[in-house]
Amino acid sequence: MKFDLTEERQMLQDSLRRFLGDRYTTARRNEIIDSETGMSAEIWSQLAELGVIGAMFTEDQGGFGGAGFDIAVVFEELGRAGVVEPFLDSALIGGRLLAEAGQGEKVEKVMEGALHLALAHGEPGSRYDLNHVETTARDGVLTGRKAVVMNAETADLMIVSARVSGDVADQDGIALYLVDKGTDGLTIQGYPLLAGGRAAEVTLDHVRGTELFGADKGYQALADVTALATVAQCAEALGAMETATALTKDYLMTRRQFGRPIGTFQALAFRMSDLLIEMEQARSAVINAAGYFDTDQRDLYVSGTKNLMGRAGRLVAEEAIQLHGGIAMTQEYELAHIAKRIVMADHRFGDTDYHLERFIDLSAA
Amino acid sequence: MDLSYTTEELAFRDEVRTFLQEDLPNDLSEKVRLGQDLAKSDMERWHAILNNRGWLAPNWPKEFGGAEWNAVQRHIFEEEAAMANAPRIVPFGLSMLAPVLQKFGSKGQQDYWLPRILSGEDWWCQGYSEPGAGSDLASLKMKAVRNGDHYVCNGQKTWTTLGQHANMIFCLVRTDPDAKQQEGISFLLIDMNTPGVEVRPIILLDGTHEVNEVWFNDVKVPVDNLVGEENKGWTYAKYLLTHERTNIAGVGFSQAELASVKRIAKAANHNGKPLIQNPAFAARLAQIEIDLRAMATTNLRIISKAAAGGAPGVEASMLKVKGTEIRQEINDLARRAVGPYAMPFASEAIEGTNDMIPDPYEAGPVAADYFNNRKLSIFGGSNEIQKGIIAKVTMGGGR
Numbered sequence: 001m002k003f004d005l006t007e008e009r010q011m012l013q014d015s016l017r018r019f020l021g022d023r024y025t026t027a028r029r030n031e032i033i034d035s036e037t038g039m040s041a042e043i044w045s046q047l048a049e050l051g052v053i054g055a056m057f058t059e060d061q062g063g064f065g066g067a068g069f070d071i072a073v074v075f076e077e078l079g080r081a082g083v084v085e086p087f088l089d090s091a092l093i094g095g096r097l098l099a100e101a102g103q104g105e106k107v108e109k110v111m112e113g114a115l116h117l118a119l120a121h122g123e124p125g126s127r128y129d130l131n132h133v134e135t136t137a138r139d140g141v142l143t144g145r146k147a148v149v150m151n152a153e154t155a156d157l158m159i160v161s162a163r164v165s166g167d168v169a170d171q172d173g174i175a176l177y178l179v180d181k182g183t184d185g186l187t188i189q190g191y192p193l194l195a196g197g198r199a200a201e202v203t204l205d206h207v208r209g210t211e212l213f214g215a216d217k218g219y220q221a222l223a224d225v226t227a228l229a230t231v232a233q234c235a236e237a238l239g240a241m242e243t244a245t246a247l248t249k250d251y252l253m254t255r256r257q258f259g260r261p262i263g264t265f266q267a268l269a270f271r272m273s274d275l276l277i278e279m280e281q282a283r284s285a286v287i288n289a290a291g292y293f294d295t296d297q298r299d300l301y302v303s304g305t306k307n308l309m310g311r312a313g314r315l316v317a318e319e320a321i322q323l324h325g326g327i328a329m330t331q332e333y334e335l336a337h338i339a340k341r342i343v344m345a346d347h348r349f350g351d352t353d354y355h356l357e358r359f360i361d362l363s364a365a
Numbered sequence: 366m367d368l369s370y371t372t373e374e375l376a377f378r379d380e381v382r383t384f385l386q387e388d389l390p391n392d393l394s395e396k397v398r399l400g401q402d403l404a405k406s407d408m409e410r411w412h413a414i415l416n417n418r419g420w421l422a423p424n425w426p427k428e429f430g431g432a433e434w435n436a437v438q439r440h441i442f443e444e445e446a447a448m449a450n451a452p453r454i455v456p457f458g459l460s461m462l463a464p465v466l467q468k469f470g471s472k473g474q475q476d477y478w479l480p481r482i483l484s485g486e487d488w489w490c491q492g493y494s495e496p497g498a499g500s501d502l503a504s505l506k507m508k509a510v511r512n513g514d515h516y517v518c519n520g521q522k523t524w525t526t527l528g529q530h531a532n533m534i535f536c537l538v539r540t541d542p543d544a545k546q547q548e549g550i551s552f553l554l555i556d557m558n559t560p561g562v563e564v565r566p567i568i569l570l571d572g573t574h575e576v577n578e579v580w581f582n583d584v585k586v587p588v589d590n591l592v593g594e595e596n597k598g599w600t601y602a603k604y605l606l607t608h609e610r611t612n613i614a615g616v617g618f619s620q621a622e623l624a625s626v627k628r629i630a631k632a633a634n635h636n637g638k639p640l641i642q643n644p645a646f647a648a649r650l651a652q653i654e655i656d657l658r659a660m661a662t663t664n665l666r667i668i669s670k671a672a673a674g675g676a677p678g679v680e681a682s683m684l685k686v687k688g689t690e691i692r693q694e695i696n697d698l699a700r701r702a703v704g705p706y707a708m709p710f711a712s713e714a715i716e717g718t719n720d721m722i723p724d725p726y727e728a729g730p731v732a733a734d735y736f737n738n739r740k741l742s743i744f745g746g747s748n749e750i751q752k753g754i755i756a757k758v759t760m761g762g763g764r
Contacts, residue, residue, distance in 0.1 A: 124725050127634050127704040147723065148705045169637050191723075194571070194710040194732050201723050257501035267749060314697070321739045325499055325747065326524050326576075329569050329740055336570035340736060347700075347707045347732075353645040354635070 003287070008064075009073045015050055016074070020081035026334045029196070032084055033337075037154055038198035039085045048113030052078075053091045061099040062107055068290030071228060072235040076286070079239025082337050084196035088236070089150035090117045093229050097159055097176065100221055101212045106157075118155035120146035120179075120202050121222060128350040130222055131171045135204060137162035140211060142177060142204045152200035153190040156181050160204065161222065164215040174218040177209030184208070195344040196337065227302050230349045231289045234309045237345040238286045240338050241313060244320040245275050247335050251324050268323055275319055278312045285309060300362045303355040309345070310352030317342040368662070370441075378441050385449040388414050394450040400729030402573065403452055405530045409485050411452045416483055422459055429467060429479050436672040439612075440665070447617025455527065458482040458489035462535050465552070465601050469593040478554070492522040492536035492555070492579060493602070500750050502537075503546040503599065507581065509538035509553060511588070511595075516540075516553065518561075518584040524744070528564050528577035532557050541596050552598035554590040555581075569740075571733035572710070606746070613681055613745070614664045614688035619657050622695045626650065629702040629726045640702060653694050660687050679758040682751040689741040689748060696738050699731040707732040 005013065023043070032040045047053075055070045057063025065071075071092070078087060094117025095110040109115035124147045126132035135144025142162045152158065158179045166173030179186060185207040190200040213221045252263030252272060262268055289305035292298060317339040321328040328335045346352060370378065393407055415421040423439050425431020434442070454460075463482055466475055481487040498505040507520025518538060528534065534555050541549030555562070561584035567576045593601055630641035630650065640646055667680045700707045703726055711730040742748040 122705055124723070125634050127640070129634065129636060132634070132637075148708055189723075192710045193708050194736075195708070199708065256497075257499065257504070262500075267752070318693075318739065322742060322748075325743050326494075326740070329736075329743070331568040331570055331572070340570060343700075343735070344708055344732070347705055351701055351704070353643060353701065356645050357636070357643065 005069070005073065009069060012051060012055060013073050013077060016047075016052065016077040017080070019046070019050060020077060020083065024081040024083060026332065026337070029082060029084060029337060030331065033192070033196045038192060038196065039154065043083070044085050045113045047083075047085070047087070048111070052087060053095070053111045053113060056087075056092050056095060057099060057107065057111065062104060063111060068231055068293030071232050072286055072290040075232040075235035076239040076242075079236030079241075079341065080243050082196075082240060082243070082334075082341055086116075086151040086154070086197055088229060088232050089119065090155065092232055093117075093119045093225050094155075094157075094159060096225050096228060097212065097221060100224070101176075103212075115157065116151065116155045117157055117159065118149055118151045119159045119161075119225075120149045120152065121159075121161045122147050122149075128354045129169065130226060131169050131174070131219065133161050133163045133174050134168055135160070135162045137164050137175055137177065137209070140177065140209055142179070142207045142209050144204050146202040146204070148199045149188075149202045150197065150199045152188050152202055153198055158186075158202070159212060160202075160207075160209060161218060162204075162209075171219040173215045174222070175211060175215040176213040176218045176221060178212050179204075179207055179209045193344075195340040226349055227298055228293070230302050230306055231286075231293060233345050233348050234286050234289055234305050237309050237313050237342055238282050240341045240345075241279060241282060241316045243338050244316050244335060244342065245272075245279055247338070248272065248275065248320045248323050251327075255324075271319055271323060275316055278315055282309060282312045282316075285312075300359065303350075303359040303362060306350060306355040307352050307359060310355070313342045313345060314352075368665075370437075374437060374441065377438055378445065381442050381445045382449075384418065384420075385445060385451060388418070389449055389451050390414075393452055397450040397452055398729070399727070400731075400734055405488075408452055408455055408530075412454070412485050415454070416485070421454070421483055422463065424460055425463060425479075426467065429463075429475070430483055436668040437665075440668050443612045444617040444620070447615075447621050450621065455488075457491050457526070457531075457535075458487060458533075461491060461605050462489050465535075465592060465605050468604065469552075469601050473589075474554075474592065487533045488527075488531045489533050489535060490525050490528040490531035490557075490579075492525060492534045494524045495521060496523055500747055502602075503550070505537055505539060505550065507536065507538045508542070509540050509551060509586070511540070514588050516586045516588065516591075518553070518555065518581045518586055520581050522579045522581075523567070523576075525564075525577045525579050526575055528557075528579055529566060529574065534562075534579060535592075537598050537602055540598075544596065547599040549596055550598040550602070551595050552592040552601045553586055554592065555584065555586050559584050559586070561585075569737065571730070571737045573733075573737065607681070614660060614684040615692055615741075616657070616661050616664050616688070619688070619692050619695055620661075622692065622699065623654060623657060625728065626695060626699045626702055629699065629728050632726055633702055633704060646698075646701065649694075650698060653691060653698065656687075657691055657695075660684075660691060663687070679755050682746075682754045682758075685745065686742075686748045686751050686755075692741060693735075693738055696731070696735040699728065700735045702726075703728050703731055 052074055054063045055065035055074050058066030091110055095107055099107045106115060123134055142160055160177045160179050161174055164173050164175045185205040187203040188200045190198055192198055252268060253261050255262050285305040285308040289301050292301040320335055321339055327333055330336060393411060396403060412421055420432050422431035423434040423442060427433045459482060466478055495505050509516040509518045534557055536553045536555055537550050538553050539549050540551040561582040563580040565578045566574050568574055631639050633640040635643045709723060
């Protein structure tokens with residue numbers, strides 16, 4: 001048993017924390033959120049240089065990490081600083097799908113920070129079901145609608161899932177295609193997200209795509225990359241929750257009412273203690289998901305962790321706001337963004353209830 | 366025991382329903398239903414419609430132009446209005462300041478200010494909280510120094526709801542810096558167009574502009590604008606708070622929001638079936654409905670007691686805590702129900718200028734509402750303050 005990070009991961013964590021701590025202030029982030037693209041190209045390339053993207057890929061894929069703990073370290077720091085740039089969707093999901101498909105040249109460009117990607121998979125009727133695909137593909141020509149596609153506007157290349165055969169909810173018969181930005185028939189209707197960044201509704205009207213995964217491999221590729229993305233999302237939420245609890249602890253000991261720091265009232269002190277207890281649970285849950293990632297228990301741990309993070313995250317976000325009072329409700333205060341990030345993490349890759357049910361099914365199997 | 370309304374109460378409910386059907390403009394109820402921001406003119410329009418009917422001031426005595434409804438009638442109206450998606454009545458002049466003026470104001474103040482509240486000539490906001498005086502309101506620092514026929518005011522108020530629309534603010538100010546905290550406070554009416562008053566917006570985490578900071582720099586206020594006696598303001602402030610707590614349980618809002626969650630959960634897909642059939646979700650939905658039905662009866666019990674002349678005391682604190690917990694839980698279910706569609710930020714949709722934001726369930730900005738309504742357990746005396754009151758009243762200790 002060993003719970004310390006390797007030297008390389010520790011160095012990456014330290015340099016990321018230092019860089020983001022200096023540069024990624026609340027005011028800077030609010031500027032980025034209000035910008036047209038919802039992201040900073042400067043931050044993107046600086047973080048790529050620091051190795052953030054390289055750490056998401058294995059040595060075989062040309063990177064220097066790629067394991068569960070590499071992903072967890074990177075995304076915990078991105079979450080701690082509330083980074084809104086789409087590393088999860090563009091670099092991790094997009095990049096790893098390309099890597100799995102053996103597209104080495106493109107992966108290299110992703111690691112340089114020079115190629116932006118988006119996965120267009122979810123649909124208006126799919127909610128969190130990975131197997132629900134109504135979009136059709138006939139001889140590489142795609143037609144359908146994709147919902148809440150992260151980073152769609154910035155992406156140079158879009159990876160689109162489409163049904164080649166079978167029923168709307170069959171796992172078999174889903175293929176993945178590469179679609180170039182600006183292809184005829186592709187409509188992107190963009191909008192900002194509540195917790196920063198941008199997404200879009202994507203309509204495909206007879207759009208020509210290049211096959212990336214065939215109809216017999218598409219679902220598995222999606223399931224694998226979603227499992228990895230879920231670990232990243234949980235680590236990101238953990239980082240954000242660390243920030244929320246740290247801010248709350250400081251505030252309780254500085255804010256004075258009735259002649260003393262409010263943290264000295266037992267009613268509030270106990271609630272802070274509850275949060276700290278849940279934080280230890282959350283940290284261990286993320287370690288579980290990362291540590292069991294390359295085993296046959298992957299999905300059980302991923303679902304268990306996502307469920308726990310949903311519960312702990314809601315508690316931390318809501319209690320952090322409540323223990324602060326009105327100040328936490330204001331856009332200018334760091335916690336406002338952080339709390340939104342924590343709660344919105346519940347809306348990706350399946351929420352608390354979704355993963356509870358999945359955990360029940362997997363553990364009964 | 367009889368849980369049904371009397372014949373008279375039922376007739377009153379029908380009258381309210383007919384009025385809402387006939388006189389509540391569709392564009393206003395659509396805005397409310399879709400969670401869009403109401404413009405100042407929207408609120409003024411609804412106030413004028415109610416005033417025309419004589420229903421704008423349900424809690425005022427008839428002698429001041431009110432409807433003088435009893436507590437059950439007020440409850441019926443509030444419930445029906447919420448279910449019909451009527452805009453909320455802006456409470457600052459009508460149900461906060463007015464009762465204070467009616468009880469403690471001079472004849473001159475009553476004659477001048479009360480009609481202007483009904484006509485909409487004045488829009489009032491509340492100057493209570495300060496950066497250093499939130500839960501501990503009595504530690505407020507804004508100063509008013511008497512100088513001949515006026516006071517000179519300096520200080521800052523915060524969390525001033527809809528202060529950007531207001532032309533008048535009622536303030537708690539410190540007139541005796543040497544007295545014990547609660548004893549040196551006075552209740553002043555301040556014209557916001559006076560030189561030295563500055564309103565600065567506070568943008569909330571869902572992007573809305575509801576609250577403000579109000580700064581006072583050597584603001585001259587006529588002595589005539591003092592309500593009651595100097596240094597007795599705390600008494601009036603406490604009296605006002607008992608009125609702030611009417612409709613505190615928000616039963617009607619919860620019922621309307623719960624109905625919306627059910628509608629979404631029937632339409633949303635979960636694992637190939639409607640979400641409402643998912644056991645985990647369905648269990649939470651059922652539990653909150655059970656809680657809401659019980660609280661609705663608690664609310665009616667307390668209302669009946671108040672209608673019979675008993676004053677709600679500690680029960681109001683209990684209703685505030687339970688009512689806000691239930692509403693916040695329903696908000697949580699609503700954001701869960703829409704799944705990934707909780708993520709789009711409908712700032713433009715809230716303002717009603719953009720239909721680009723995808724919303725397949727016509728759910729409105731449910732995630733933004735979830736965050737915005739975290740305020741419910743913070744404002745109007747935080748839930749922690751309410752629990753302190755409950756403990757103090759029932760056990761003589763508390764805090």
